[in-house]
Amino acid sequence: MAEPIIDSLLLRLLIAFGIGALIGLEREQAESGGTFAGSRTFPLFALIGAIVQAFFPELLPVTVLAIALPLTVAYAGKILTEGDVGLTTLTAAILTVLLGALTAHSERGALFAIVVGGIVTVLLSAKPTIHGLVDQIDEHERRASLKFILVVFVVLPILPDRELDVLYGLNPRFVWLMVGFVTGLSFVSYVLGRVVGAERGIALTGILGGFVSSTATTVSMAERTREAPDLYEISSFSIIVASIVMFPRALLEIAVVNPSLLPRVVVPLGVMTGIGILIAGVVYWQSTREPAVETDLKNPFRLRPALFFGAVFAIVLLVSQSANSWFGDSGIYATAFLSGLADVDAITLTLSALEADGEISPSVATTGIVIGAIANTLMKAGLAWLLGTVKLGRRVTVALGIVSVLGIAVVVL
Structure with a gap:
């Protein structure tokens, strides 16, 4: 019996790339995130997570930490140069690594990553609406x-x-x-x-x-x-x-x-x-x-x-x-x-x-x-x-x- 198409490692890598690109495009359009990481960097984050999970799953915690440290340093430099203290893009970047790892974990993980990736993108792009709603609530x-x-x-x-x-x-x-x-x-x-x-x-x-x-x-x-x-x-x-x-x-x-x-x-x-x-x-x-x-x-x-x-x-x-x-x-x-x-x-x-x-x-x-x-x-x-x-x-x-x-x-x- 043929394996489900989503079980193909190549397809899962493509899914990870797509999720990273989706989030990256949104971050590049955002004034606060575009200069830090955007449409090229986020797909790479997702691919790193997927590849590590597929071949070196025991190293995933180390990989996340290894990515988080330079991200933190880079974001500190962004704060000093631009005065932006928001953590949204940094958090989205780490989450993208984990979503990439999910795509390579299992069929359920890949489906979950697709859903969560869509929700994250909507949430990030809805910043003006969410802030406007919060301002309306006394x-x-x-x-x-x-x-x-x-x-x-x-x-x-x-x-x-x-x-x-x-x-x-x-x-x-x-x-x-x-x-x-x-x-x-x-x-x-x-x-x-x-x-x-x-x-x-x-x-x-x-x-x-x-x-x-x-x-x-x-x-x-x-x-x-x-x-x-x-x-x-x-x-x-x-x-x-x-x-x-x-x-x-x-x-x-x-x-x-x-x-x-x-x-x-x-x-x-x-x-x-x-x-x-x-x-x-x-x-x-x-x-x-x-x-x-x-x-x-x-x-x-x-x-x-x-x-x-x-x-x-x-x-x-x-x-x-x-x-x-x-x-x-x-x-x-x-x-x-x-x-x-x-x-x-x-x-x-x-x-x-x-x-x-x-x-x-x-x-x-x-x-x-x-x-x-x-x-x-x-x-x-x-x-x-x-x-x-x-x-x-x-x-x-x-x-x-x-x-x-x-x-x-x-x-x-």
């Missing part, structure tokens, strides 16, 4: 984010990874892991919104708002519409889009927690997403082409909301297990509806986990997740009526009502 947000990340990484390893009787069978580490996952998902969208700017378009306002918090988006849009009734068309579009984005978000959570359930849930939620997009498109073309309305979204890396979600998730998990034992499928559905009114993430993760453990059937988990999503969708319509205007409430209710009815029809049929 001190309070920065401290809140650091506190949350610290708590997540410190607490997670010490939590027991087993079901505890004192917690009525809950697995503390699983609960906290879900807290970090959901919050991290929201933070990615939050950062994207800060980098791109929601003012770029009302579609982006709704999409980012839906991934961070569709409820917060709905409340913000409804309140702004009450202040300026003429904004009801733009606001209704943003609310509808934010509500629809909730469905792909739920599918992403299911794919992480219980991939085997995804093929069943993707049908009803996929139909709801598709119909929702069509309706949102109609609403968009009927709306005026005014600038987007900003949403009041807060940094999701905050400890109190995360703890609140953890408590909600734990309660929903316990209630769902008890409801299934006491009332069967109907208990699951009732719990899904009531939980969905408050938070669709909790019931989605709960039913995915229960189905993975064999406590409920795939059909019950699918129906429960759809019921929770519909309940949360209808709650958005209620908020539009309660906090917004009649026109806003009517338009949002018609759009989300159609989506909900179709979702129920798909599940029933």
